[in-house]
Amino acid sequence: xxxxxxxxxxxxxxxxxxxxxxxxxxKQFTNRSGKILxxxxxxxxxxxxxxxxxxxxxxxxxGLLPYGDEHGSAWK
Amino acid sequence: MNNLKGYEVMYLLDPELEEEGLDEKxxxxxxIVESGQGEVKSLEEWGKKRLAYEIQGxxxxxxxxxxxxxxxxxIDEISDKSNVEEGxxxxxxxxxxxxxxxxxx
Numbered sequence: 664x665x666x667x668x669x670x671x672x673x674x675x676x677x678x679x680x681x682x683x684x685x686x687x688x689x690k691q692f693t694n695r696s697g698k699i700l701x702x703x704x705x706x707x708x709x710x711x712x713x714x715x716x717x718x719x720x721x722x723x724x725x726g727l728l729p730y731g732d733e734h735g736s737a738w739k
Numbered sequence: 740m741n742n743l744k745g746y747e748v749m750y751l752l753d754p755e756l757e758e759e760g761l762d763e764k765x766x767x768x769x770x771i772v773e774s775g776q777g778e779v780k781s782l783e784e785w786g787k788k789r790l791a792y793e794i795q796g797x798x799x800x801x802x803x804x805x806x807x808x809x810x811x812x813x814i815d816e817i818s819d820k821s822n823v824e825e826g827x828x829x830x831x832x833x834x835x836x837x838x839x840x841x842x843x844x
Contacts (some may be wrong), residue, residue, distance in 0.1 A: 683749075683833075684804075696790075725751055725831055726790035726800055735792040 674711035675688035681714040686728050695721065698730035743777060743808040745838025748817070751794070751829040752801040754787050764826055765803070771820045772805055775813025780806040780838055795828055808838050 679688055685700050687727055692705045692715045702712045722728040756764050769779050785802035794800070809817065814832060821830050 676766070721799050721831060721833070725749055725802075726792065727788075728789040738745060 672706065672708035673709050674714070675708055677732065681695065681711060681718045683718045683725070685718075686722040689719050691721060693728070696732035696733075698731055699734065742810065743839070744811055745806075745808050745835040746777075746814070746832055747804060747806045747835040747838075748772065748821070748830055748832045750803040750805065750821075750827055752803060753826040753828060754797065754799045754801050756826055757787055760826075761801070766804060767822075767824065768803065768827075771824065772809070772817055774816050774819045774820060775809050777807050777809030777813060779834055780808065781815075782806075787833055797828060800828055806835060 671717055679685075681689070691706070692700055692707070694700055695733070699715050699716050705712060705715065707715055719728060750768060752764065752842055765782065769782065772779055783804040783806075784806060787799055787801050790798055790800050818832065
């Protein structure tokens with residue numbers, strides 16, 4: 664009888680723009696070390712998970728987001 | 740051939756340009772982007788930011804976003820010129836369909 668938690672994708676509802684320029688907003692789809700979270704944690708639909716991942720990777724290339732907490736430090 | 744598509748390019752520049760030669764560099768980059776038949780629509784300076792990780796020895800970088808339109812055939816040339824441009828640490832070109840020019844017949 665319990666109501667199921669609504670599982671709708673926040674990007675489908677227009678709450679968030681998945682763009683590399685909004686890199687601060689994209690942080691909510693990464694864990695604390697900067698890794699991209701799986702879909703079961705982000706609650707995004709397939710299409711928007713893919714878009715989010717692409718946007719995060721673009722932001723990473725441009726130095727706006729980290730690749731991970733070991734990136735660039737392990738070999739120093 | 741006059742089918743121009745919308746693009747934007749994000750440049751990550753040497754932060755030392757901020758003190759010297761930034762205006763000059765902006766003009767250089769504008770002329771690169773306009774290599775073909777395209778036109779710069781807007782140029783947005785994000786200023787100096789701390790990088791998430793060290794890139795080519797830099798810990799900070801200047802960000803510059805250039806919106807423009809160009810023929811898809813020009814993009815390779817813009818990339819080639821950006822690759823060899825001094826002071827450019829990294830750049831990335833994206834499609835921006837909002838800037839596409841309606842095809843004039």
